[in-house]
Amino acid sequence: MLKIWGRTNSTNVKKALWTADELGLGYEHITAGGAYGLVDTPEFRALNPNGLVPVLEDDGFVLWESNVIVRYLAAKYGSGTLWIDDAAKRADAEKWMDWASTTLAAPFRDIIWHLVRLPEDKRDPAILEQGIAAVAKALEIPEKHLSSQQWLSGDQFGIGDITPGIFIYAWHELPIDRPQLPNIAAWYERLKQRPAYRKSVMTPLT
Numbered sequence: 619m620l621k622i623w624g625r626t627n628s629t630n631v632k633k634a635l636w637t638a639d640e641l642g643l644g645y646e647h648i649t650a651g652g653a654y655g656l657v658d659t660p661e662f663r664a665l666n667p668n669g670l671v672p673v674l675e676d677d678g679f680v681l682w683e684s685n686v687i688v689r690y691l692a693a694k695y696g697s698g699t700l701w702i703d704d705a706a707k708r709a710d711a712e713k714w715m716d717w718a719s720t721t722l723a724a725p726f727r728d729i730i731w732h733l734v735r736l737p738e739d740k741r742d743p744a745i746l747e748q749g750i751a752a753v754a755k756a757l758e759i760p761e762k763h764l765s766s767q768q769w770l771s772g773d774q775f776g777i778g779d780i781t782p783g784i785f786i787y788a789w790h791e792l793p794i795d796r797p798q799l800p801n802i803a804a805w806y807e808r809l810k811q812r813p814a815y816r817k818s819v820m821t822p823l824t
């Protein structure tokens with residue numbers, strides 16, 4: 619059975635959990651990281667010397683880095699569903715995974731920390747507003763892309779929707795002022811129809 623280490627309020631851990639659930643895989647979830655600790659133990663560092671989550675173990679094979687875990691699970695277990703055989707079409711979908719990690723992650727971190735995680739007296743409204751503005755500007759790119767197709771991955775839901783789809787949950791559910799992005803809003807509504815998304819992504823934002 620698969621094992622996935624990580625805490626459920628982590629964006630990166632949600633990628634692994636959502637992918638496994640989307641594929642209907644059985645797995646053992648081991649809560650780790652943040653307030654749950656465990657990541658500094660010698661046993662965990664033997665799995666991931668970075669001391670970060672998520673970590674995946676599949677029949678003795680250990681893997682870390684969340685986007686790579688998504689790709690691995692899709693390649694091994696997602697033939698005909700998440701995995702796209704055509705190399706060009708697959709790369710066209712996968713670019714959204716890395717785009718979200720490099721473009722959305724940092725400003726989203728500012729939003730979460732200065733709206734949810736920091737004590738109120740430690741929050742900086744200026745940093746929060748900068749984060750919201752940066753994410754809103756970045757989302758103009760997938761907004762345009764989604765004007766001609768239903769999914770970032772192409773005609774069907776795929777791995778390209780997973781990483782940005784997790785950020786989109788927080789973007790719509792946090793109490794912030796958002797610009798009108800109708801194509802992204804419609805995409806989010808389609809994501810919410812997926813049972814695995816509701817189970818693994820739509821969890822309390824803490």
